[in-house]
Amino acid sequence: MIPPTSRLGASLAPGASAGAPPISAAIALPSTGSADAQGGDFLALLQARGLYHSAGQHFAPSSVNVSAPAAPAPFVPTQATTILAFKFAEGVLIAGDRRATAGNTIVYERADKVLEIDRHSVMAIAGVPATAWEMARVLEHSFQYYRRTQLQEMSVGGKVRALSKLLRDNFGLVMQGVGAVVPIFATYDAAADHGVTQENGARAHDPNSGRLYFYDVMGANFEVADFAATGSGSPAVRGVLYYEDTWGAKPLLAYARDEALTLALKALDTAADADSATGGVDRHGRIFPIIKIITRAGIETIADETLARLFREHRRATGGSLSGGSASNR
Amino acid sequence: MIEEPFRFVEAIANRREYIESQLATGSPIVALDYADGVLLFTVGRERQKLFEIYDRIALGAIGHPGDIERLRMTAIELASTEGFTRSAGDVSLRRMANYSLSPALKAAFEQVYGPPYLARLLFIELGAAPGQNTFLRVDYDGAIQSNGTSFSPSRLSYAVLSGTRPSTEAMETMLARRGDARASLQEALRVALEAWSLGFCMLDEEKVPENLPNPEQLRETAKTQLAQASIEAAVLEAHARSHATYRVLTDPELQPLLSQLTAADKNA
Numbered sequence: 001m002i003p004p005t006s007r008l009g010a011s012l013a014p015g016a017s018a019g020a021p022p023i024s025a026a027i028a029l030p031s032t033g034s035a036d037a038q039g040g041d042f043l044a045l046l047q048a049r050g051l052y053h054s055a056g057q058h059f060a061p062s063s064v065n066v067s068a069p070a071a072p073a074p075f076v077p078t079q080a081t082t083i084l085a086f087k088f089a090e091g092v093l094i095a096g097d098r099r100a101t102a103g104n105t106i107v108y109e110r111a112d113k114v115l116e117i118d119r120h121s122v123m124a125i126a127g128v129p130a131t132a133w134e135m136a137r138v139l140e141h142s143f144q145y146y147r148r149t150q151l152q153e154m155s156v157g158g159k160v161r162a163l164s165k166l167l168r169d170n171f172g173l174v175m176q177g178v179g180a181v182v183p184i185f186a187t188y189d190a191a192a193d194h195g196v197t198q199e200n201g202a203r204a205h206d207p208n209s210g211r212l213y214f215y216d217v218m219g220a221n222f223e224v225a226d227f228a229a230t231g232s233g234s235p236a237v238r239g240v241l242y243y244e245d246t247w248g249a250k251p252l253l254a255y256a257r258d259e260a261l262t263l264a265l266k267a268l269d270t271a272a273d274a275d276s277a278t279g280g281v282d283r284h285g286r287i288f289p290i291i292k293i294i295t296r297a298g299i300e301t302i303a304d305e306t307l308a309r310l311f312r313e314h315r316r317a318t319g320g321s322l323s324g325g326s327a328s329n330r
Numbered sequence: 331m332i333e334e335p336f337r338f339v340e341a342i343a344n345r346r347e348y349i350e351s352q353l354a355t356g357s358p359i360v361a362l363d364y365a366d367g368v369l370l371f372t373v374g375r376e377r378q379k380l381f382e383i384y385d386r387i388a389l390g391a392i393g394h395p396g397d398i399e400r401l402r403m404t405a406i407e408l409a410s411t412e413g414f415t416r417s418a419g420d421v422s423l424r425r426m427a428n429y430s431l432s433p434a435l436k437a438a439f440e441q442v443y444g445p446p447y448l449a450r451l452l453f454i455e456l457g458a459a460p461g462q463n464t465f466l467r468v469d470y471d472g473a474i475q476s477n478g479t480s481f482s483p484s485r486l487s488y489a490v491l492s493g494t495r496p497s498t499e500a501m502e503t504m505l506a507r508r509g510d511a512r513a514s515l516q517e518a519l520r521v522a523l524e525a526w527s528l529g530f531c532m533l534d535e536e537k538v539p540e541n542l543p544n545p546e547q548l549r550e551t552a553k554t555q556l557a558q559a560s561i562e563a564a565v566l567e568a569h570a571r572s573h574a575t576y577r578v579l580t581d582p583e584l585q586p587l588l589s590q591l592t593a594a595d596k597n598a
Contacts, residue, residue, distance in 0.1 A: 042410065042414075045407060045410070045411065046411070046414065049411060051411060051414070051415055116572070118572065118574075119571070119572050119574070137414065138414075141410055141413065141414045144385075144410070144574060145406065145410050147382070148381070148382050148383065148384070148406050148410075149403060149406055151378065151381075298571050298572070299571070299572075
């Protein structure tokens with residue numbers, strides 16, 4: 001007979017934090033008691049089971065000093081991509097191109113850098129995919145685990161902080177020159193949305209209930225009121241978004257859905273014009289950016305057909321080639 | 331005690347009687363297929379009885395809140411760690427119940443010097459296709475009953491959980507006569523409330539009615555009980571937008587059911 005241990009991945013012995021040794025492996029249910037102390041902390045559960053090691057744990061200051069090379073390796077930012085996000089009338093739009101590069105080589109043209117974490121949260125990543133995707137997985141499980149065990153949704157503040165902690169834990173690796181990730185986190189704070197009264201008297205949701213944060217590699221988080229961009233193509237995007245928000249016909253917060261989508265396409269295309277690491281909008285390969293919209297109802301991924309239509313319509317309207325710049329080789 | 335076989339049997343029998351008496355007042359829980367997944371339904375007064383376990387797994391439980399909590403937490407931890415280390419597709423209700431929960435419950439029940447779990451659990455797992463949903467009942471002694479094996483041609487499309495055997499059987503008989511497993515959410519809610527009312531009527535063993543209550547009496551029961559308690563209902567949605575399919579039903583979704591009750595009253 002096969003003993004009933006470790007059949008479901010997890011060990012049947014109590015977690016390390018539970019303290020007392022199991023009387024018998026067969027009767028000891030995992031955790032039971034330790035969970036209260038953890039307060040729905042999924043990372044603590046993984047650590048207790050030996051399933052997760054943050055990079056920081058391996059790099060105590062003394063050991064870094066001993067093994068550090070005479071001249072520390074120069075820090076090379078490797079966020080070769082373009083991610084952008086801004087608030088508009090319905091909520092938050094978050095978009096990313098689909099190119100993955102290693103040095104000068106294009107490795108993949110269909111990478112998904114805009115990752116859904118839960119029903120209202122999206123994390124978009126510039127940086128090393130291996131670390132970023134793992135972070136997304138940990139975050140997704142952390143939020144779900146918290147909701148399921150504590151029987152309430154984690155607050156927006158708690159979610160933002162959870163990502164900070166992951167970045168901070170990863171910083172040891174970043175200092176060794178690998179694994180840097182610079183994410184944008186977007187979510188919709190349904191709990192804070194008390195609605196607003198429109199000019200015609202109708203009630204509508206509060207467009208400011210969308211929440212948008214960008215991070216640095218050490219885990220500091222910055223909330224932004226209007227837009228955020230990260231990755232190697234972000235200077236161009238920031239220029240486009242700032243220009244439209246400040247000097248355009250109306251602020252981004254007043255943009256309707258199609259207007260917001262068109263602007264995202266334009267901004268990514270602009271970024272791709274000068275940045276070889278940004279895929280932009282590839283009309284020939286029919287590869288469109290990933291664009292997601294977060295509203296009160298949840299997250300919606302915009303279909304390629306919609307993006308293709310908007311792109312086509314816009315090109316006609318301007319009467320020119322959107323692939324633009326004279327230096328463009330596309 | 332253990333070295334004498336008879337006394338062991340006696341001790342187990344006493345223990346069973348004690349646990350059954352503790353569970354006997356538990357408000358029934360009904361789970362049944364509807365057009366877009368599975369509906370979980372109960373009426374309760376003081377605490378939550380329906381829980382989300384993982385992306386496609388839900389739990390309904392009666393018993394002591396402390397014991398339910400330990401088992402619920404165990405199930406969530408097992409599913410979450412498996413889903414994280416492998417993938418969500420590797421989380422299986424059947425494995426969780428057979429290999430982890432059942433042996434632990436049986437051991438706790440038979441170790442007569444230790445406390446048993448005062449809990450009876452109903453797990454529901456949303457299947458890959460309509461009619462493939464799993465309903466699985468785990469009892470305080472580790473016994474498992476489910477709605478058929480994975481290759482069974484005729485899976486049951488419902489399951490109930492109740493404090494007593496007569497109540498359980500009456501509800502199952504009623505639900506077995508229900509033809510349509512593809513009913514709308516509102517129709518499923520109506521059936522669930524009717525089944526719950528029947529289960530509730532049959533709970534009190536002193537006052538079990540000689541004939542099964544008729545629909546009119548069931549409606550009366552529902553009205554009396556709903557005056558002092560509230561409906562708790564959730565669904566596992568086959569076409570949910572996210573991986574997590576569990577969703578608690580909102581007031582607007584429950585309102586038609588309540589209006590129906592009062593409307594029937596006015597007509598009568």
